[in-house]
Amino acid sequence: MRARLHPLTALTAAGSVAVITVAADSWLLSLAVACAAGVLSVRAGVAGRVLPAAAVILAPLCLSLLMLHGLFFPEGHTVLAQWGPARVTTEGLGFALDLASRTAACVMVFLLFSFTVNVPDLVSALEARRVPAQFGFVLASTLTLLPAIAARLDRIRQAQESRGLVLRGGLLSRLGAVRLQMVPLVLALVDDAGNRAQALDARGFGIGGPRTSYRDVADPPAQRRFRAVALLLAAVAVALRLAASWPAAGLS
Amino acid sequence: MSATTRPALLARIGGFTFHGDARPVLRDVGLSAAPGTLTAVLGGSGSGKTTLGKLLAGWLRPGHAGSLMGSLELGPERLVFHGLADDPRINPGAWSRRVGFVPQDAAATLSTVRSTVAEELAFGLENRGMPRADMHAAVAGTATLTGLTALLERDPATLSGGELRRLAVGCAAITGPEVLVLDEPLASLDAAGAVQVRDLIRGLLDAGAAVIVLSQAADGLARTAGHWIILDGGTVTASGPPAQLMGAPELARSGVVVPDMPSAAPSRRDTSTGRTGAAPVLELRTVGFGYPAGRGSPPEAREEQVLRNLDLAVDPGEIVAVTGPNGAGKSTLLRHFNGLLRPAAGEVRVQGSSIASVPVGRVAASVGLLFQHPRDQLFERTVLREVSFGLRGRLGVEASVSRAYGALAAVGLSDAAGTHPAELPASQQRLLALATVVAREPALLALDEPTVGLDRHGLDLLHSAVEAATARGAAVVLVTHDVAYARAMAHRILELDGGRLRQV
Numbered sequence: 001m002r003a004r005l006h007p008l009t010a011l012t013a014a015g016s017v018a019v020i021t022v023a024a025d026s027w028l029l030s031l032a033v034a035c036a037a038g039v040l041s042v043r044a045g046v047a048g049r050v051l052p053a054a055a056v057i058l059a060p061l062c063l064s065l066l067m068l069h070g071l072f073f074p075e076g077h078t079v080l081a082q083w084g085p086a087r088v089t090t091e092g093l094g095f096a097l098d099l100a101s102r103t104a105a106c107v108m109v110f111l112l113f114s115f116t117v118n119v120p121d122l123v124s125a126l127e128a129r130r131v132p133a134q135f136g137f138v139l140a141s142t143l144t145l146l147p148a149i150a151a152r153l154d155r156i157r158q159a160q161e162s163r164g165l166v167l168r169g170g171l172l173s174r175l176g177a178v179r180l181q182m183v184p185l186v187l188a189l190v191d192d193a194g195n196r197a198q199a200l201d202a203r204g205f206g207i208g209g210p211r212t213s214y215r216d217v218a219d220p221p222a223q224r225r226f227r228a229v230a231l232l233l234a235a236v237a238v239a240l241r242l243a244a245s246w247p248a249a250g251l252s
Numbered sequence: 253m254s255a256t257t258r259p260a261l262l263a264r265i266g267g268f269t270f271h272g273d274a275r276p277v278l279r280d281v282g283l284s285a286a287p288g289t290l291t292a293v294l295g296g297s298g299s300g301k302t303t304l305g306k307l308l309a310g311w312l313r314p315g316h317a318g319s320l321m322g323s324l325e326l327g328p329e330r331l332v333f334h335g336l337a338d339d340p341r342i343n344p345g346a347w348s349r350r351v352g353f354v355p356q357d358a359a360a361t362l363s364t365v366r367s368t369v370a371e372e373l374a375f376g377l378e379n380r381g382m383p384r385a386d387m388h389a390a391v392a393g394t395a396t397l398t399g400l401t402a403l404l405e406r407d408p409a410t411l412s413g414g415e416l417r418r419l420a421v422g423c424a425a426i427t428g429p430e431v432l433v434l435d436e437p438l439a440s441l442d443a444a445g446a447v448q449v450r451d452l453i454r455g456l457l458d459a460g461a462a463v464i465v466l467s468q469a470a471d472g473l474a475r476t477a478g479h480w481i482i483l484d485g486g487t488v489t490a491s492g493p494p495a496q497l498m499g500a501p502e503l504a505r506s507g508v509v510v511p512d513m514p515s516a517a518p519s520r521r522d523t524s525t526g527r528t529g530a531a532p533v534l535e536l537r538t539v540g541f542g543y544p545a546g547r548g549s550p551p552e553a554r555e556e557q558v559l560r561n562l563d564l565a566v567d568p569g570e571i572v573a574v575t576g577p578n579g580a581g582k583s584t585l586l587r588h589f590n591g592l593l594r595p596a597a598g599e600v601r602v603q604g605s606s607i608a609s610v611p612v613g614r615v616a617a618s619v620g621l622l623f624q625h626p627r628d629q630l631f632e633r634t635v636l637r638e639v640s641f642g643l644r645g646r647l648g649v650e651a652s653v654s655r656a657y658g659a660l661a662a663v664g665l666s667d668a669a670g671t672h673p674a675e676l677p678a679s680q681q682r683l684l685a686l687a688t689v690v691a692r693e694p695a696l697l698a699l700d701e702p703t704v705g706l707d708r709h710g711l712d713l714l715h716s717a718v719e720a721a722t723a724r725g726a727a728v729v730l731v732t733h734d735v736a737y738a739r740a741m742a743h744r745i746l747e748l749d750g751g752r753l754r755q756v
Contacts, residue, residue, distance in 0.1 A: 120367040133379070140365035148364075155628050158592055158612075162621045162629075163688060164642030166613030184631035191674050198311050198344075199361045202353060203423065204379035207345030214374035214387050 007122035009223040014113035016230035018106045023237035030101035037108035046115040057107050062100045069096040124215040133211055156184050259284040260430040260462035261351065262325035263308055270318040277303050278486045285431055285462035290453065292474040293466045295483035296507025296707035297679035301466040304483065305433045309353030310344045326350055327430065351431045352424030356439060356678055358417045362408055370404040373422050390426055397455050398422040399448055412578050414445025421452055432456060435466045438473055440704045442578045442733040468707040469509040482506050507707040511736065531604055532565040533696045533727040534589060540597035541584065558584050560751035566727040571718065573738035574731045576748035582731040583624050585748060586698045590619040603695055620694035624701050626681035635660065635684055636669040639691050659691035663713050678705045683713060690717050697721050699730040703737050
C-alpha cells in the first residue's frame with residue numbers, strides 16, 4: 001500500500017477525511033474513522049508506533065476534556081451526579097465525547113499518514129510542485145531530527161559513562177544525568193549545524209534557480225482524479241457545515 | 253608540472269587570517285595544480301593543511317571567514333584579494349562545482365536527507381537543475397568511477413568507512429570539477445579501502461582532474477604525486493618532486509609521518525613477551541555477541557554474530573594489538589571491556605572480577621576507553637574541563653586539577669587548557685581524547701585506532717603515553733589497521749576474523 005500510494009494522495013486523503021469528520025460533527029462517524037485508521041495502521045505494520053503515539057497525545061487530552069466539560073458544563077441540564085460546584089451532566093459528557101472523538105479521528109489519521117509516508121517521496125513530490133527546496137529540507141530534517149538527537153545523546157552518555165559517570169535507575173540520578181548531557185548536546189547540535197551548512201553550500205543547495213529531482217514518484221491519473229474528488233468532497237462538507245450553522249450563529 | 257600546461261588552479265596566498273585572530277594561519281603559500289596531475293600538500297598537525305584546502309575549495313570564503321591577501325586563479329578567472337571590504341566574493345555553490353572538496357570527516361559532506369546512495373550522489377545535480385535523464389547518466393558514470401554501482405540503492409547511513417569516503421569523493425566529483433581537494437583521504441581506512449580510494453584517484457586523474465591531496469603521511473598515495481608541498485607552521489618550507497624531498501630536513505622537521513622510516517624503537521616482539529605471569533588485568537571467557545538485525549530481515553538472520561566464543565587474557569604491563577579489516581568487530585570488542593556492550597554469552601572479567609552487573613561508570617575506574625572518533629569522546633566546553641570530567645569526585649579538587657594538567661602536558665596540550673575542544677585540529681582532538689583516558693590512570697587502556705590522524709610528533713606522544721602506562725603496570729589493548737605500528741608497539745598481535753581472535 002505504501003509503495004503504490006503517491007505521498008500527495010495519502011496527504012490529501014488524510015486531510016480530506018479529517019476535514020469531513022470535523023464538519024460532519026458526529027461522534028459515531030469520528031469513532032468509526034479513528035477505528036478505521038487503527039485497522040489500517042495494523043495492516044500497514046505501523047500500529048506499534050501509531051497507537052502508543054496516539055495514546056500519548058490523546059490520553060491527557062481526553063482526561064482534560066472530561067474534567068472541563070464532563071464536570072463543568074454550564075449549559076448542562078440533565079444532572080447525573082453532583083459534588084459541590086462540579087456537576088456531571090449528560091450534555092457535558094456528550095460534548096466531551098464529541099470533541100474527544102473528533103480529535104481522536106484527526107490525530108489517528110495524521111499519525112497514520114506520517115508513519116506510513118515515504119519521506120523522500122514526499123519531499124520529492126513537494127519539490128516537483130515548486131515548493132521551495134528549503135521547505136522540503138526542513139520537513140525531512142524535522143522528521144529525522146529526533147533519531148539524530150537520540151543517537152547524539154547516546155554517544156554523549158557513553159562517553160560520560162566511560163569516564164566514570166554512574167547511571168542508576170532512579171529518577172533523580174536520571175535527571176542529574178540529563179542536566180550533564182544537555183549542554184554538550186546543544187553545543188554538538190550547533191556545531192553539526194555549522195558544518196552541515198558549509199557542506200550544503202558547497203553542494204549548491206543555496207544557489208537558487210530551477211531545481212530538478214532525481215527521484216521519480218509515479219503519480220497515476222487515477223490518483224490525481226481521486227485527489228480532486230477528495231478535495232471537492234472536503235470543500236462540500238465545509239460548505240454544508242457553514243450553511244447549516246451560519247443562520248443559527250447569526251440569530252444567537 | 254610542465255610550463256606549457258595551463259594550471260587548473262593557481263593560488264598565491266600572501267596571508268590568511270581568521271576574523272578575530274591576531275596572526276595569519278597561512279602565509280606565503282603558493283600552489284599550482286595542472287589538469288591530470290596529483291599534488292600532495294604534506295604537513296604535520298596544525299600546519300594549516302585543512303585551512304588551505306578549505307580556502308582553495310571555497311569552504312572558507314575570504315571576507316566571510318577571514319581576510320585574505322593574495323589571489324586565486326581558476327582557469328581563466330582570476331580573483332585578487334587585498335583583505336578589504338570591496339574584495340571579490342566567492343559564491344560557494346558556483347565555486348564548488350569547479351573545485352570539489354572532501355573533508356577529513358567524509359560523512360560531513362552528506363545532505364542527510366537523501367535515502368539512497370544514488371540520490372545522495374544526485375543531490376548536487378538536483379540543486380543545479382540538471383534534467384533527470386542527464387542526472388541518471390551522471391550518477392551511473394560516477395558510480396562506475398567510484399565503485400559504488402552495487403551500492404546505489406543502499407541507505408548512506410549504513411555504509412562502511414571506505415564506502416562512505418568513496419561516496420563523498422563521488423559527491424564532489426559528480427559535477428565534473430576541474431580540481432578536487434581531498435583532506436586525508438586514506439585516514440581510518442583498512443588496506444582494501446585504501447586501495448579502492450587510490451584507484452578512484454587514479455581514475456579521476458585519468459579523466460583530467462587536478463587532484464590535491466592533503467596528508468600528514470608521506471604514504472603510498474603521496475608518493476605517486478608529481479609534486480609535493482611541505483607545509484610547516486602555516487608556510488611552505490619546501491616544494492618539489494617527491495624524490496627530491498624524501499630525505500629533506502624540511503620533511504623531517506614538519507612532523508610528517510614517513511612510513512618506511514626506520515623506527516627508533518626496536519620491534520617489541522623481538523625483545524620480550526610482555527607476559528608476566530601475574531593475574532591478568534582483563535579476561536574474556538567464551539564471549540559471544542551479535543547486533544540485532546534490522547527490521548524486516550528474515551527470522552533466521554535476526555542476529556549477526558560479531559564475536560563468537562572469544563577468549564582473551566591480558567597481563568599487567570602487556571601491550572596487545574588487535575587488527576582486522578573494517579567492520580570485523582574490533583570496536584565492538586573494545587566496548588565489551590568496560591561494559592558499554594554486554595556479551596550475549598560468556599563473561600568479561602576486569603582485575604579478577606566479573607563486570608556483568610557493574611555499571612559502566614564503575615568499571616571506568618579500571619578501564620579507560622579511547623573511542624575511534626574523538627568527537628564521540630569529547631563533550632565539554634574547554635580542554636581542561638574535558639580532562640577533569642569525573643576526576644574531581646575521585647581525587648578531590650586539588651589533586652584532580654594537577655592530574656588534569658599532568659595529562660595535558662603529557663600530550664602537549666598544556667597551552668590549550670582554555671580552548672574549546674571543537675576548535676582544535678583533528679590530531680589534537682585525538683590527543684585530548686587520549687589525555688582524558690590517561691588522566692584516570694586506569695589498569696587497562698583500550699585504544700581504538702589511536703594512530704589515525706596523528707602526525708609524527710603526535711605518534712611520539714602516544715608512544716610515551718603508552719610506555720608510561722605500561723611502566724606503572726597497566727595493560728594496553730589497541731585496535732589498529734596499521735600492522736606496521738602494531739608490530740612496533742605490541743607484545744602480541746591478534747587478528748579478529750570471523751568473530752574469533754587469532755595470533756598473527
